[in-house]
Amino acid sequence: MASLYGYQERVDELVRQGKNVILQAPTGAGKTRAALFPFLAAWRDPDAAGLPRQCTYCVPLRVLANQFEAEYRHIVADYATRYGLKHVRGVRLQTGGRPDDRKFEGDLVFTTIDQFLSSYLTIPYSLSNRQANLNAGALISSYLVFDEFHLFPIDESGNGALATTLHVLKMLEGITPFVLMTATFSEAMLRRLCVELDAVPVTLTQDEVDAIPSQQGKQRRYRYVAQELTPQGVVSDFVQHQRHRAIAVCNTVKRARELAAALRADPALAGVHVELLHSQFYARDRAAKEEAIRREFGEDRSQRTWGPAILVATQVIEVGLNTTCDVLHTELAPASAVIQRAGRCARFTGESGTVLVYDVPLNEQGMREWAPYIDSPPTEQSQVSGQTTGQAEVCERTLIAFGKLPLEGAVLNYQAELAVVNEAHEEFDANLLTVLHENRHGLRTAIERVLREQDRSAARELIRDVDSRTVLVHHNPNETTMPNPYRHEGIGVRRGTLLGWFTAVQERALSLELDWVVNIPIPKERSDAGAEAPEQHQRLQNEWYTLRPTSQKADVREGRKAIAAAGLVVVNPALVSYDAEAGFRFEIGTPAEDSPLSQKNSGREESSPLRQETYAEHIGGLYRAYASDLRDRTAAVRQRLERRHRIEPGTLDRAIRLMFAVHDLGKLDRQWQEWAHVWQERVSELRQSDLQIAPNYMAAHTDYDGADRPERQANTSIRPKRPPHAAESARAARDLIRAIAQDCDALSSALMTAIMCHHSATIRVNHGPFVPAEGARPAFNDAMRCVGLGDDPLLRSAGAHVQWSGFSAADDLSEDIIDVERKDEVILYLFLARVLRIADQRSQEQSD
Numbered sequence: 104m105a106s107l108y109g110y111q112e113r114v115d116e117l118v119r120q121g122k123n124v125i126l127q128a129p130t131g132a133g134k135t136r137a138a139l140f141p142f143l144a145a146w147r148d149p150d151a152a153g154l155p156r157q158c159t160y161c162v163p164l165r166v167l168a169n170q171f172e173a174e175y176r177h178i179v180a181d182y183a184t185r186y187g188l189k190h191v192r193g194v195r196l197q198t199g200g201r202p203d204d205r206k207f208e209g210d211l212v213f214t215t216i217d218q219f220l221s222s223y224l225t226i227p228y229s230l231s232n233r234q235a236n237l238n239a240g241a242l243i244s245s246y247l248v249f250d251e252f253h254l255f256p257i258d259e260s261g262n263g264a265l266a267t268t269l270h271v272l273k274m275l276e277g278i279t280p281f282v283l284m285t286a287t288f289s290e291a292m293l294r295r296l297c298v299e300l301d302a303v304p305v306t307l308t309q310d311e312v313d314a315i316p317s318q319q320g321k322q323r324r325y326r327y328v329a330q331e332l333t334p335q336g337v338v339s340d341f342v343q344h345q346r347h348r349a350i351a352v353c354n355t356v357k358r359a360r361e362l363a364a365a366l367r368a369d370p371a372l373a374g375v376h377v378e379l380l381h382s383q384f385y386a387r388d389r390a391a392k393e394e395a396i397r398r399e400f401g402e403d404r405s406q407r408t409w410g411p412a413i414l415v416a417t418q419v420i421e422v423g424l425n426t427t428c429d430v431l432h433t434e435l436a437p438a439s440a441v442i443q444r445a446g447r448c449a450r451f452t453g454e455s456g457t458v459l460v461y462d463v464p465l466n467e468q469g470m471r472e473w474a475p476y477i478d479s480p481p482t483e484q485s486q487v488s489g490q491t492t493g494q495a496e497v498c499e500r501t502l503i504a505f506g507k508l509p510l511e512g513a514v515l516n517y518q519a520e521l522a523v524v525n526e527a528h529e530e531f532d533a534n535l536l537t538v539l540h541e542n543r544h545g546l547r548t549a550i551e552r553v554l555r556e557q558d559r560s561a562a563r564e565l566i567r568d569v570d571s572r573t574v575l576v577h578h579n580p581n582e583t584t585m586p587n588p589y590r591h592e593g594i595g596v597r598r599g600t601l602l603g604w605f606t607a608v609q610e611r612a613l614s615l616e617l618d619w620v621v622n623i624p625i626p627k628e629r630s631d632a633g634a635e636a637p638e639q640h641q642r643l644q645n646e647w648y649t650l651r652p653t654s655q656k657a658d659v660r661e662g663r664k665a666i667a668a669a670g671l672v673v674v675n676p677a678l679v680s681y682d683a684e685a686g687f688r689f690e691i692g693t694p695a696e697d698s699p700l701s702q703k704n705s706g707r708e709e710s711s712p713l714r715q716e717t718y719a720e721h722i723g724g725l726y727r728a729y730a731s732d733l734r735d736r737t738a739a740v741r742q743r744l745e746r747r748h749r750i751e752p753g754t755l756d757r758a759i760r761l762m763f764a765v766h767d768l769g770k771l772d773r774q775w776q777e778w779a780h781v782w783q784e785r786v787s788e789l790r791q792s793d794l795q796i797a798p799n800y801m802a803a804h805t806d807y808d809g810a811d812r813p814e815r816q817a818n819t820s821i822r823p824k825r826p827p828h829a830a831e832s833a834r835a836a837r838d839l840i841r842a843i844a845q846d847c848d849a850l851s852s853a854l855m856t857a858i859m860c861h862h863s864a865t866i867r868v869n870h871g872p873f874v875p876a877e878g879a880r881p882a883f884n885d886a887m888r889c890v891g892l893g894d895d896p897l898l899r900s901a902g903a904h905v906q907w908s909g910f911s912a913a914d915d916l917s918e919d920i921i922d923v924e925r926k927d928e929v930i931l932y933l934f935l936a937r938v939l940r941i942a943d944q945r946s947q948e949q950s951d
Contacts, residue, residue: 287439401427592701719888
């Protein structure tokens with residue numbers, strides 16, 4: 104492995120010392136390696152390094168996650184082989200497009216900030232409500248890396264992923280190590296973040312930048328062009344300077360599409376390949392385009408096949424595509440975005456290039472059209488405080504900064520680029536950080552609410568308020584032809600664009616005598632197996648709200664309201680177009696084909712059939728899953744949590760083992776065992792095989808195949824009905840839990856809550872009755888021996904026991920559960936819930 108650069112060594116040293124780091128370095132300077140080197144090195148000696156065994160690497164866009172996963176999959180595999188590392192789960196990818204690791208079980212997981220935050224907040228995009236508390240503990244136990252941090256979304260009120268990420272990191276202070284990275288922080292942002300997060304800044308001098316081989320000999324000349332970006336300007340530059348590769352970046356899809364069409368039609372560019380890339384392509388077409396662009400605009404010129412070429416793109420070009428060009432034309436945008444775009448020009452060692460920065464068009468009011476960098480209406484708070492955080496103002500300051508360049512332009516090195524960023528963003532970032540500080544109490548309250556209620560609608564405020572709607576195309580949407588529209592691949596369209604089209608298209612739809620313009624699915628939950636069916640067997644059915652062509656303004660207004668409230672709409676293919684060259688567009692021509700089925704994993708939970716096993720066998724299975732992998736994987740965070748709570752080393756390991764032993768105590772109830780024995784008789788009949796169990800058999804699991812419809816139906820109709828057991832387990836084991844936690848009330852509350860919530864994230868403070876079955880006590884004693892607590896001196900000295908005398912139904916656990924306003928209790932609970940649920944899910948697979 105090549106030696107580290109100086110700044111990479113500084114990052115490695117700081118991380119190994121337990122410091123959190125904020126890293127600012129130019130594109131292509133090796134930031135990813137700087138962040139991941141200490142993590143990979145810690146695999147060989149985790150005790151010395153003190154770093155977690157798992158790393159979660161968060162990026163703002165899927166394309167970046169895809170790129171990093173492809174790069175590091177082989178690096179990590181080779182590293183594991185070279186050093187003989189065991190229990191390697193490798194590199195995984197978890198995005199909306201490729202949900203390959205929905206439970207965050209990989210060693211190194213590349214994911215988007217949306218997936219990270221939704222998982223931490225217990226509203227995971229990748230899992231259902233039943234498993235909402237499963238992923239947060241994996242993130243708490245990880246070494247966290249946040250790349251291109253400046254691109255995390257945030258609105259003018261201080262809401263969004265950037266603000267929520269900062270709050271989460273403050274919650275995890277002293278527990279979860281992290282590195283934040285970007286190329287384009289302003290000085291104000293860098294300074295304040297280091298103070299807020301107790302992090303150490305690592306920045307590069309120009310001499311350090313120049314010493315990095317990938318940065319040597321590169322030269323970019325920036326020039327401001329006081330006119331709009333036009334086809335004529337691009338053609339003139341390309342022909343006059345005999346360019347071989349050029350990139351033109353527009354701020355909107357509409358302008359990018361129009362520019363590409365004009366360039367393709369210009370005879371002066373005969374023989375020049377013009378490629379178009381924006382966000383409104385289906386995945387298969389976008390992937391093909393990106394692969395071709397990497398080849399044709401990449402570093403290895405021998406791979407190129409197009410000849411002279413021009414790429415027209417939107418903001419999707421800013422990150423994730425390792426491309427270069429001779430000249431980059433870009434519309435004005437926030438300075439950080441312009442610098443990111445410029446990173447696609449003269450990207451590699453020894454290259455020189457030109458970056459031409461153009462003005463944006465004027466709107467109908469004669470004002471510059473900064474979309475999508477537009478501001479929301481001022482909030483009451485911003486009006487009172489006088490603080491402005493709008494992106495339009497940053498664009499205006501960016502114009503001023505580039506306008507100061509000489510007419511012939513100027514070569515800007517990395518420090519000079521940062522000076523432009525500072526000039527444009529300094530006041531914006533300072534005001535934004537002030538707004539974040541003022542909003543901190545409201546943000547904390549919102550996060551506490553979602554942790555308490557798992558309200559998925561909170562994602563709009565806490566993660567990303569997506570001002571777009573998913574548009575599908577289908578000739579006849581109904582339950583027969585389109586039973587689940589959410590399985591089809593959609594196109595994201597800004598809400599305003601969609602509403603404007605819907606209003607304008609009515610006359611054309613009437614002239615075509617169409618039956619409908621838009622259909623909106625209204626999903627309903629149903630289950631073939633009744634209310635207790637496992638969630639993976641629930642299905643969607645849809646009613647359809649149809650918007651028909653109309654000339655009535657009142658009807659159009661109602662239709663607009665329905666579209667604005669919908670998350671997904673299906674449009675009539677006669678009114679739109681799509682092709683692999685231009686993508687989706689609201690144009691009438693050749694009717695668009697139906698939207699394809701999505702190739703991604705549906706995201707629903709799949710489960711293997713359960714096999715009957717005794718209570719002790721089940722607890723032993725959890726312990727094996729823990730001992731084989733989870734114990735090592737959680738060692739670092741256990742140590743940090745023990746230091747935080749000032750409890751003796753080893754306490755959390757003992758607490759986890761007790762949690763395994765008691766988490767299903769409620770199943771040793773007389774009624775639960777009666778149900779299990781009756782069920783085994785019933786499933787024997789269904790399978791025509793003798794699966795009955797002996798009267799003294801203390802069952803923890805029964806034979807059950809949730810994919811088998813007759814078994815699902817029988818499972819809900821059998822009597823006695825299967826009683827709940829989770830809260831009952833916690834209540835029965837309360838004295839043992841308090842004894843194992845000693846004087847740590849937070850640990851006691853976290854253990855109780857984790858046990859109560861090991862099948863669902865919903866905390867119910869009431870519990871049913873518990874009457875131990877005959878044989879319950881020896882079965883539990885066997886289970887305690889399985890986890891190494893058969894004669895634990897701490898429990899023996901405390902005189903703690905299971906409440907074998909039983910108890911009646913009550914509503915008295917409210918004092919035993921966590922308080923979501925106490926972050927230490929929340930973090931402990933989420934960590935323990937993760938360990939319990941993962942071990943529970945792996946318990947039977949480990950016994951094969």
